[in-house]
Amino acid sequence: MSETTTPRSKPAPAAAVADSTKPLADEPKGRTGAARILASRDAITIYALLAFLVYAAITIPRFASPVTTGFLLLDVIPVLLIAMPMTLIIITGEIDLSVASTAGLTSALMGVLWAGGMDIWLVLAICLLAGTAAGMFNGFLIAVLGLPSLAVTIGTLALFRGLALVVIGDNAVANFPKELTAFFTSKLGGTGIPTVMIGVVLVMLFFGILLHFTPFGRGLYAMGYSKEAATFVGIKVARSKFWLYVASGVVASLAGIYWTLRYTSARSDNASGLELAVIAAVLLGGVSIFGGKGTIPGVIAGVLLIGTLNYALRLGRVSDVVLITVTGLLLIASVVAPSIGSGIKEWRHTRRVRRSFSRDTGGGSTAPHRVQKTDRTKEKENNDV
Secondary structure, three states, X not given: XXXXXXXXXXXXXXXXXXXXXXXXXXXXXXXOHHHHHHOOHHHHHHHHHHHHHHHHHHHOOOOOOHHHHHHHHHHHHHHHHHHHHHHHHHHOOOOOOOHHHHHHHHHHHHXXXXXXXXXXXXXXXXXXXXXXXXXXXHHHHHHHOOOOHHHHHHHHHHHHHHHHHHHHOOOOEOOOOHHHHHHHHOEOOOOOOEOOHHHHHHHHHHHHHHHHOOHHHHHHHHHHHOHHHHHHOOOOHHHHHHHHHHHHHHHHHHHHHHHHHHHOXXXXXXXXXXXXXXXXXXXXXXXXXXXXXXXXXXHHHHHHHHHHHHHHHHHOOOOHHHHHHHHHHHHHHHHHHHHHHHHHHHHHHHHHXXXXXXXXXXXXXXXXXXXXXXXXXXXXXXXXX
């Protein structure tokens, strides 16, 4: 009996697969060097600040004057101070909502100690120690115990404000040394720039150099991207967080001292709501609320932009309710706008990838079916044999 064999058909060619290792032809090239810096979010904030200053100087009477410069800078100094350590904290992916309450507690303690007859310089030293202790308390709960910073600082926001009320009650202390209060409102010649801005600039330089020119600062960016990866490469995550919150407490106490001497009044509700302005300015200046991004120059521009906008509205007789609303809207826009931009960029990239894969596979959708048919043909032939 002769065996008959059927000739085997040649297997169909496999479906083409796009090479995902090759760059997309229509993928836009990323900016590098000066172009990247000039198009960054902090640079855009600086452009917006300059544009608004020009607009306000042209349209608002008496805005472009040394007097306006002096009052504007005096208003933004507390926000500028607190925004420096806040920038570093948010870059690590954490937050500190207790800064305004720490400033209020410092002010209350300062008033009670001065009213009790203590030397003013000893009072200032004790107030700085109180701010340090507040920062250490936050740092211990967050860095050592590993509790979430949002929950911890919401709690200490209420705790420190309550302690301020316990310390001074509903009273106000106003008889501070005149030479000291005069210094905190004095100006540098006829420029209108407050004398105390010299110290503020030193604080800004310190945090700017710490963030951008030291290994510690580079480690903060790494912590913002991934705390696990930062730990893996040897960064002391818990220790870094702890000292950041200590710095935040110290600077918040400095802001409380400034607030008390500038307005010559120590009260338990001093600096109330200041944390909203600080966080809005930091996020507006290009710092990502998710961590890993941000610069000190961008934050400085964000602080000045919000301060200038609020001062211009005050000159226009706008109520404080509107000012708070504007600050809240800027805070929301600072969070939502980057997310929308990232979503659009990711959608466009995905569409380019799909278009490129479609070209590489010939644009057809029947190739997988041909492969499956070939496999079934092979199986049938083997059974026949």
